[in-house]
């Protein structure tokens with residue numbers, strides 16, 4: 169496919185990514201390493217480019233959601249450790265050994281299955297055990313009500329598995345109310361408890377980790393790894409959620425499109441499918457070459473959501489179409505075909521953050537970033553010293 173910036177594109181600031189890594193480093197203890205979470209194509213930023221950039225700058229451990237994502241990284245030459253956070257189906261077990269990947273040992277039965285495969289093929293499979301301390305997703309349950317410690321312990325004995333770590337995941341590390349603070353503290357206590365019991369039983373739990381981005385922002389802990397995804401990209405889930413620390417993150421992503429056509433229509437004209445927008449005055453309209461097939465949420469139609477044109481905020485009017493959308497540029501002078509609009513990012517003194525889009529469509533930045541589709545080419549800035 170032609171990768172040009174004549175229609176719509178995303179720009180990723182690689183210097184911002186490196187800056188954000190320094191900010192994360194400043195928040196964690198010296199002995200803690202960063203496991204860079206680059207799953208879901210690094211939340212739409214481009215997993216291979218981001219992982220290579222980080223590997224060239226000292227990061228040697230990555231996390232992805234699936235074996236396919238892990239193979240993507242290997243194909244571009246990422247040599248560091250790669251933890252697969254999700255489930256790998258048995259037809260793909262062979263990749264784990266062949267590509268030296270680290271699998272989430274997400275339950276005892278699953279670990280037994282992996283061990284049988286490894287024994288049959290006389291290979292060793294590396295992994296970290298997932299303990300579910302209250303997220304309720306993957307992992308061996310270890311809560312006040314369900315103590316499956318013995319299952320965790322038994323995985324360390326499976327002779328064809330190399331159990332190199334233990335991890336858990338917070339479910340409300342972003343919340344600051346008393347109940348949720350207590351819940352997170354208790355998840356951490358349960359995780360600590362498993363570590364202590366293993367040590368007492370003479371088992372080295374391996375590398376331990378539990379903190380995602382909000383875990384890093386809101387809690388001082390001292391595990392072997394932290395697992396940030398969002399923070400590397402310079403955003404949080406929602407900029408209105410209060411956080412405990414005040415780091416200086418720079419959003420790495422900006423999002424742009426071109427104007428394909430400018431016209432002035434008379435009062436009473438209807439714009440786009442469904443005729444949901446009727447001009448209440450003579451209106452200058454820019455048609456922009458971007459739409460919901462590029463990831464612009466259709467739910468943002470007629471919600472007064474703005475884009476930047478010549479540094480001014482201009483509202484999207486009418487229903488957002490698959491490949492195009494219309495913007496009221498009546499207040500902007502000299503707008504013409506080929507001018508660049510900014511959906512996310514800055515123009516002159518104005519800025520639109522991804523958070524505005526997320527709020528408009530009632531979601532979080534994680535989701536909004538992942539919605540930018542693959543047909544939108546990603547361009548990467550040069551590093552300062554390149």
Ligand SMILES: Cc1ncc(COP(=O)(O)O)c(C=O)c1O
Nearest residue numbers: 205253337380381395396397398
């Ligand atoms: C298990 C696990 N760890 C770490 C992360 C990274 O989270 P965040 O992007 O909030 O840092 C995720 C993301 O959802 C995750 O599922």
